[in-house]
Amino acid sequence: MRKHIFILSLACVATLCANAKVRLHHLISDNMVVQSNSDVRLWGWAAPGKKVRVTTSWSNQTYNCQSGKDGAWEVRVHTPKAGYTPLTIKFSDGEETTISNVLSGEVWVCAGQSNMEMPVHGFDGCPVEGYNKVVVDARSHSGVRYAKIPATMSMKPQQDANVKWQVVSPETVGNTSATGYFFGRMLEQTLGVPVGLIEANKGGSRVESWLDYDNLKKSTDEKLDSTSIYSVKTDYYRQLVWGNGTFSPIQKYTVKGIIYYQGCSNVGYHTDDYARRLGILVEQWRKAFGCGEIPFYFVEIAPYWYNNANGTDAALLREQQYIASTKIKNCGLIGNNDGAYKWEMKQIHPSQKRKVGERLAFYALSETYGIKGLIYKNPSLDNITVNGSDVCVKLRNTDHGIYPLYGIEGFEIAGTDGKFHPAAARYDWHDGIILSSPNVHKPVEVRYCFKNFQLGTARNQGGLPLLPFRAKIK
Structure with a gap:
């Protein structure tokens, strides 16, 4: 009997191999x-x-x-x-x-942590603004397809993942990345071509979560033995393993570029080294894809209280993001200071994902696809001069104007005592933004929305918010 079973087993194996x-x-x-x-x-x-x-x-x-x-x-x-x-x-x-x-068509990777992962339907208790309108409009965008890689940890780089492509429809659009979908939808309707979105992200992950073994060992002080990694109780903070399990499987796919929304989990964790580490990650991914210096467009973390609305830990991370944008080639930073409502101070997943995705798309349409006429760069600090007790702030990328003209909110100035005071601000066509405070007679430092949660009102002609900054007056 056993002999017959053994022969039958061999026959089955032979049949499977022949039909493989x-x-x-x-x-x-x-x-x-x-x-x-x-x-x-x-x-x-x-x-x-x-x-x-x-x-x-x-x-x-x-x-x-x-x-x-x-x-x-x-x-x-x-x-x-x-x-x-x-x-x-x-x-x-x-x-x-x-x-x-x-x-x-055009294929883009959607990477990062939970604000990139956040689907059109939202998370529990965290809705995406305009959900129903997106659903009823979805049938018009079946040229947008997405593939969501399951978030998986691994000590070794994985070659494959259990994933399939989905065609956008009213039934499927709710499950795709909201930021990614709004980005892809804008590309499709502007370029008139299909768009593929590969979602490889993990809520709560740090930049160290995506760096590979060689880069972590060479360029950081992270411990890389499995005992140390898995002893990190909060699993989404773990270094190395999310990249190995969730990103490595896609790295042979031919793509046009990467959009990235991450940074919240690096607030207070190697914040002062974030720009350098992000630059290493971009270089790592570009090398792995083998598609040249593909564009990398990323999002400034939104205002959030981080247990202290007036603290500056998140402001320091945003500063690092700006520094990274000046050092990484073929990249762009999307300003997001207006990305949360006042009542969302304690909401790490703000609802306004459409503006984020579309701003990423405006940047890609302009820089990658050569579409003319779009205002896509956020205003940022150019230089500062002093006239008595007044501070004159000049900006780049205003596109011929800053608004509102009067009562701009978010600026602060400090005198020799180092204490910051809210500054009255008005826009002058020649001199820029003029700041003053009755409490500061000899200004030595200026900052704009340099807090964990502070919503400013300065915008350029395209409605894009001024990037937060701090600067000493020379």
Whole structure:
């Protein structure tokens, strides 16, 4: 009896091997969006030494490769121009596998922590403004597709993830990243092409959560043995493991760029080194994707009280974000000082995600796609001069004006005693913003919204808020 069972088992194994098909990475699947007009990577696994043939519906060319000893194979396929005509791709190692309803368009990665992860439907007790309007409008944007990578920890870089592409519809739009969707929707309606969003994020994660082993060992003091990592009780703070489990699986995919919303969990944790570490992460990701110096657009953390609305821990992190934006090539920082309502002081997930996503899109449309006429850069400090007890603040990127003209809120000045006082502020077309305070006769320092939670009112002609800053008067 046992002999018959053994023979039957061997027969079953032989049948399975004979019928085995090429296994594709989960992102290489129905409904995917491939980066248009590019040599994109397609990859997967087969029996070791197997010849794999790839053919596409848009070309007569056949692509051939052979799987290695580990069964892995990879080809580069040239994609057509962007369009809404459904495409197919066939893979064969003797038995054929076909993926369908593929579109050629623009592919972006949506990375970061919970404010990027936050879906259109919102979190419990944390709604996204305008949800119902997004749902009823969703059918008009089926050219936007998304793939959400499950948030997973791993000590070793993972090659694949259990994920599938979703076509945006009233039934599916609620589950996609709100910031990512508003970004993708704006790209689609402006460029008139499909947009693919790959969501690889984890709520609460730090920049150290995404850095790889080599960069953490070389450039930080983080402990990298598994005992130390898993002893961090708050799992989403853990270094290394989120990148290995959640980001590594996507790094062969051919993408156009990355949008990033993270930083809250680094408030008070290596804050003074955040700009450098973020720069290392961007370099790491660009190298892994192998698509050149792809654009990296990121979001200033929103106002939040961090247990003390008047504290400056979050302001110091925002300052580091600004420094990073001046050092990282082909990047842009999206101002978000107006990203929370007054009543959201203790809400780490503010509801105004549309403006965040669309500002990211304006930056990409202008810098990456060359669309002219958009106002997309936030005003920022240029220089400061003093005229008696008045302080004159000049700004960059005003686009010919700052408003409101009078009663601008958020500025403070300090004298030689180092104590800051609210400053009366008015806009002068020639001199910039003029500040004064009856409590400061000899100003030596200026700051704008340099607190954990402080909402300013200064905006440029495009309605974009002034980036928070602090500066000593020379």
